Amino acid sequence: MFKLSDFSSRACRSLTLTRHAALAVIAGVLVYLVGRDQMPVLMPLWLQTQPVLVHLRNFWPDFLTLQLPSFLHAYIILLMGIMVCRTGRLATVAIMGGTVLCLTLEFVQHPSVSSAVATAFVEVPDTGMRNVAINAVLAYVVAGTFDYLDLVAILLATLLLTLQIATSEPDRTRSVERP
Amino acid sequence: MHATSFQKLAGLAIVWCAAILLAVGSKSYDPDPAPVLPPVMVDFVVANGGLIEFSNGTTDDSVNMANLRGSFEKPANDRITLREVPVSFDVNTSWAASVLPADPDELLRGEFSAAVTDPLEFGFDRQPAIGQIRSDFAGTSTLVTFSATGASVTLQIGGGVAQTQGFQDFRNAYTDSNRDLNERMASKAYRTLENLWLVSRISETLHREIEQQLQMFESVGLQSSLELECDNPNGTPAPSHVMRWSNDVSDAGNAGNGDNFTVNWRNCLRNADGRYLEADMNIENYQLANDTAPRMMSYTAEALSLFFAARELPAGSFPDENQERVTGRFIVSANEQ
Numbered sequence: 134m135f136k137l138s139d140f141s142s143r144a145c146r147s148l149t150l151t152r153h154a155a156l157a158v159i160a161g162v163l164v165y166l167v168g169r170d171q172m173p174v175l176m177p178l179w180l181q182t183q184p185v186l187v188h189l190r191n192f193w194p195d196f197l198t199l200q201l202p203s204f205l206h207a208y209i210i211l212l213m214g215i216m217v218c219r220t221g222r223l224a225t226v227a228i229m230g231g232t233v234l235c236l237t238l239e240f241v242q243h244p245s246v247s248s249a250v251a252t253a254f255v256e257v258p259d260t261g262m263r264n265v266a267i268n269a270v271l272a273y274v275v276a277g278t279f280d281y282l283d284l285v286a287i288l289l290a291t292l293l294l295t296l297q298i299a300t301s302e303p304d305r306t307r308s309v310e311r312p
Numbered sequence: 313m314h315a316t317s318f319q320k321l322a323g324l325a326i327v328w329c330a331a332i333l334l335a336v337g338s339k340s341y342d343p344d345p346a347p348v349l350p351p352v353m354v355d356f357v358v359a360n361g362g363l364i365e366f367s368n369g370t371t372d373d374s375v376n377m378a379n380l381r382g383s384f385e386k387p388a389n390d391r392i393t394l395r396e397v398p399v400s401f402d403v404n405t406s407w408a409a410s411v412l413p414a415d416p417d418e419l420l421r422g423e424f425s426a427a428v429t430d431p432l433e434f435g436f437d438r439q440p441a442i443g444q445i446r447s448d449f450a451g452t453s454t455l456v457t458f459s460a461t462g463a464s465v466t467l468q469i470g471g472g473v474a475q476t477q478g479f480q481d482f483r484n485a486y487t488d489s490n491r492d493l494n495e496r497m498a499s500k501a502y503r504t505l506e507n508l509w510l511v512s513r514i515s516e517t518l519h520r521e522i523e524q525q526l527q528m529f530e531s532v533g534l535q536s537s538l539e540l541e542c543d544n545p546n547g548t549p550a551p552s553h554v555m556r557w558s559n560d561v562s563d564a565g566n567a568g569n570g571d572n573f574t575v576n577w578r579n580c581l582r583n584a585d586g587r588y589l590e591a592d593m594n595i596e597n598y599q600l601a602n603d604t605a606p607r608m609m610s611y612t613a614e615a616l617s618l619f620f621a622a623r624e625l626p627a628g629s630f631p632d633e634n635q636e637r638v639t640g641r642f643i644v645s646a647n648e649q
Contacts, residue, residue, distance in 0.1 A: 210331040217323035227324055234328050238335045273336045 153297070154212045161205040167193045200286035207235040207290035215294070224298075232291045236284060243279040355383045356646040358512045364640030366507045375409045375504055375640075380512050398433040399512060401443075401505075409504050411497070417489050419496075424449040426501035432458060434509045439479055447494075447501035454498040456482070469494045511642060558594070572596045592616040599645075610645035 167189040214227030241250050358380040366373040382401040408425035425448045432443020441462035447454050457466040458479070465482045468474045469492065485491050485499035554576040562568020573595040580589040596612040618638040 206331070206335060210327060213327040213330075214324055217327060218320045223317060223320050223324070227327075230324070231328065231331070234331055238332065 150212060150216050154209060154216065157205055157209045157212060161202065161209060164202050164205065200280070200282045203235075203239070203280075203283040204286040204290050207232065207287040208294060210235060211290060211294045215298070228291065228294065232287065235287045235290075239279065239283050239287065242273070247279075353383055353385055354646055355381075356512060356644070357381050358508070359643040359645075360641070364508075364511065364638065364642060367637050367639070373409065373504060373507065375407055375508060379404070379406050380508050381405050382512060399509065400431050400433045401428050401509075402431050403428050405505075407501075407504060407508055409500070411500060417487075419489050419493065420486060420500065422450060422497070424497045424501055426505070429455070430457070434506070445498075445502060445505065447498040449494055449497040452494050454494045456498050456502065467495060467498065469498075507638075511638060569599050571598050573598065588619070590617075590619040593618065610643070612641070612643045614641045615639050 166186055211228055211231045214231045215224060218224050218227040240246060360375070360379065364375045366375070380401065381404040382399050384399045406425065406427040408423065410423045411421055427446050428443070429446045430442070430444035432440040432445070434440060439462045440458040442458060442460050444455060444457045447456070452470045454470070455468045457468075459465065462479060464476055464478055466474050466476050467482070482495075482499055483502065486496045486503060488496065491499075556574055557571060558574050559572040560568075561570035561572070575591065575593050575595060577589050577591045593616060594614040596614070598611040599609060615638050
């Protein structure tokens, strides 16, 4: 039976982790390339206008996008964190901290918070990168969308990864034996 | 050798920084999608607040007494559309101009006034089909009736015999010094309307751009100029949009009725609309568009320089430098039905 106290002592097989991370990254990239109506700010124009991508966008069902980016983003971040900190308390920090980070990135888009964040950013002194930073922050924070379903998607990603870890075999070559 | 806790924490910090960069970098520029809106008819007025001038570097046209009144159907879910919808001008549209002797020759000079006498439609790459305009010059009225196919027009000068000629032939008649002066002036009046039609589309574009930027700046407390990327993140030359309050009448830092702005746009509208917008303008007495139908919006614009590509441009290309630039003052208002 899985015990919460055993959580920190378990670790996924590195090969499974890598495979899951690769699949999630491929799925995330695919969603952003063909599944969104507006192209990301950092995507080069030559990539946006590739015929194969334009063609795929016409067939991509809208329901496949929705909260999927939020889920995949959180899942990938948590996976990467676990790949770095596979055992011990740091594994817990990786999961909990990653979840809090993703939830924070969503909450800063809430209208009650986004204005204050944007205002603070406008006031930073100009160090040469001010305009670039402000553009990025304003595009994300002020023009962003706060959606409660995105929060659910993030928590589902955390739950899925937790279940994966809880149901996986411990890494016997690296497990820490308690006295 | 196992990684130390410090190394793991450092790795975790890198992962989290990557998460932030990924989240921000994958954000698309356009704001939230508009709520579901049904298709609506929009009535607009572009009135002359002063002299409007069109210049392409070789010829100059100035227009006064312009009162463009028209309408277009905005498709569903569009707040402000720049798409290829036809714009129809109704019988309340009138305009006038002073033709200078050097434009295009010494013979063509004087003042004309013109009006739409039967509604006609314009569009990008769409010449008028059906409809009629009247031009008045030196006491003589000339009626120009556009055929249903758009291929020809019928001219009736001073109530005389109606003559039919090709549309392009009539459109270029003002340059032909061998033509009847009334015919040339009617041609000039039509070409002026073509420019004024462009102004009506420009003002629609301006309003959309201003609204989008104001939505982004709402409550930020912007008191100094701020240079932002307009919707051309990969353009060359670098796109920019600088907007600043010049007189915040309504509320400190919030966009409200009566506010004045100055705007400077460079190489915008390439990403979302495939156009090209470059402008330096003063916007006065801005009236917010309400969120619920019927929406009304208005402002007074003084264009110090305004260059707007009339047609969509392929990615990486630039508009014809000979296309007219617009300067002058015009008043815009639009109502949805």
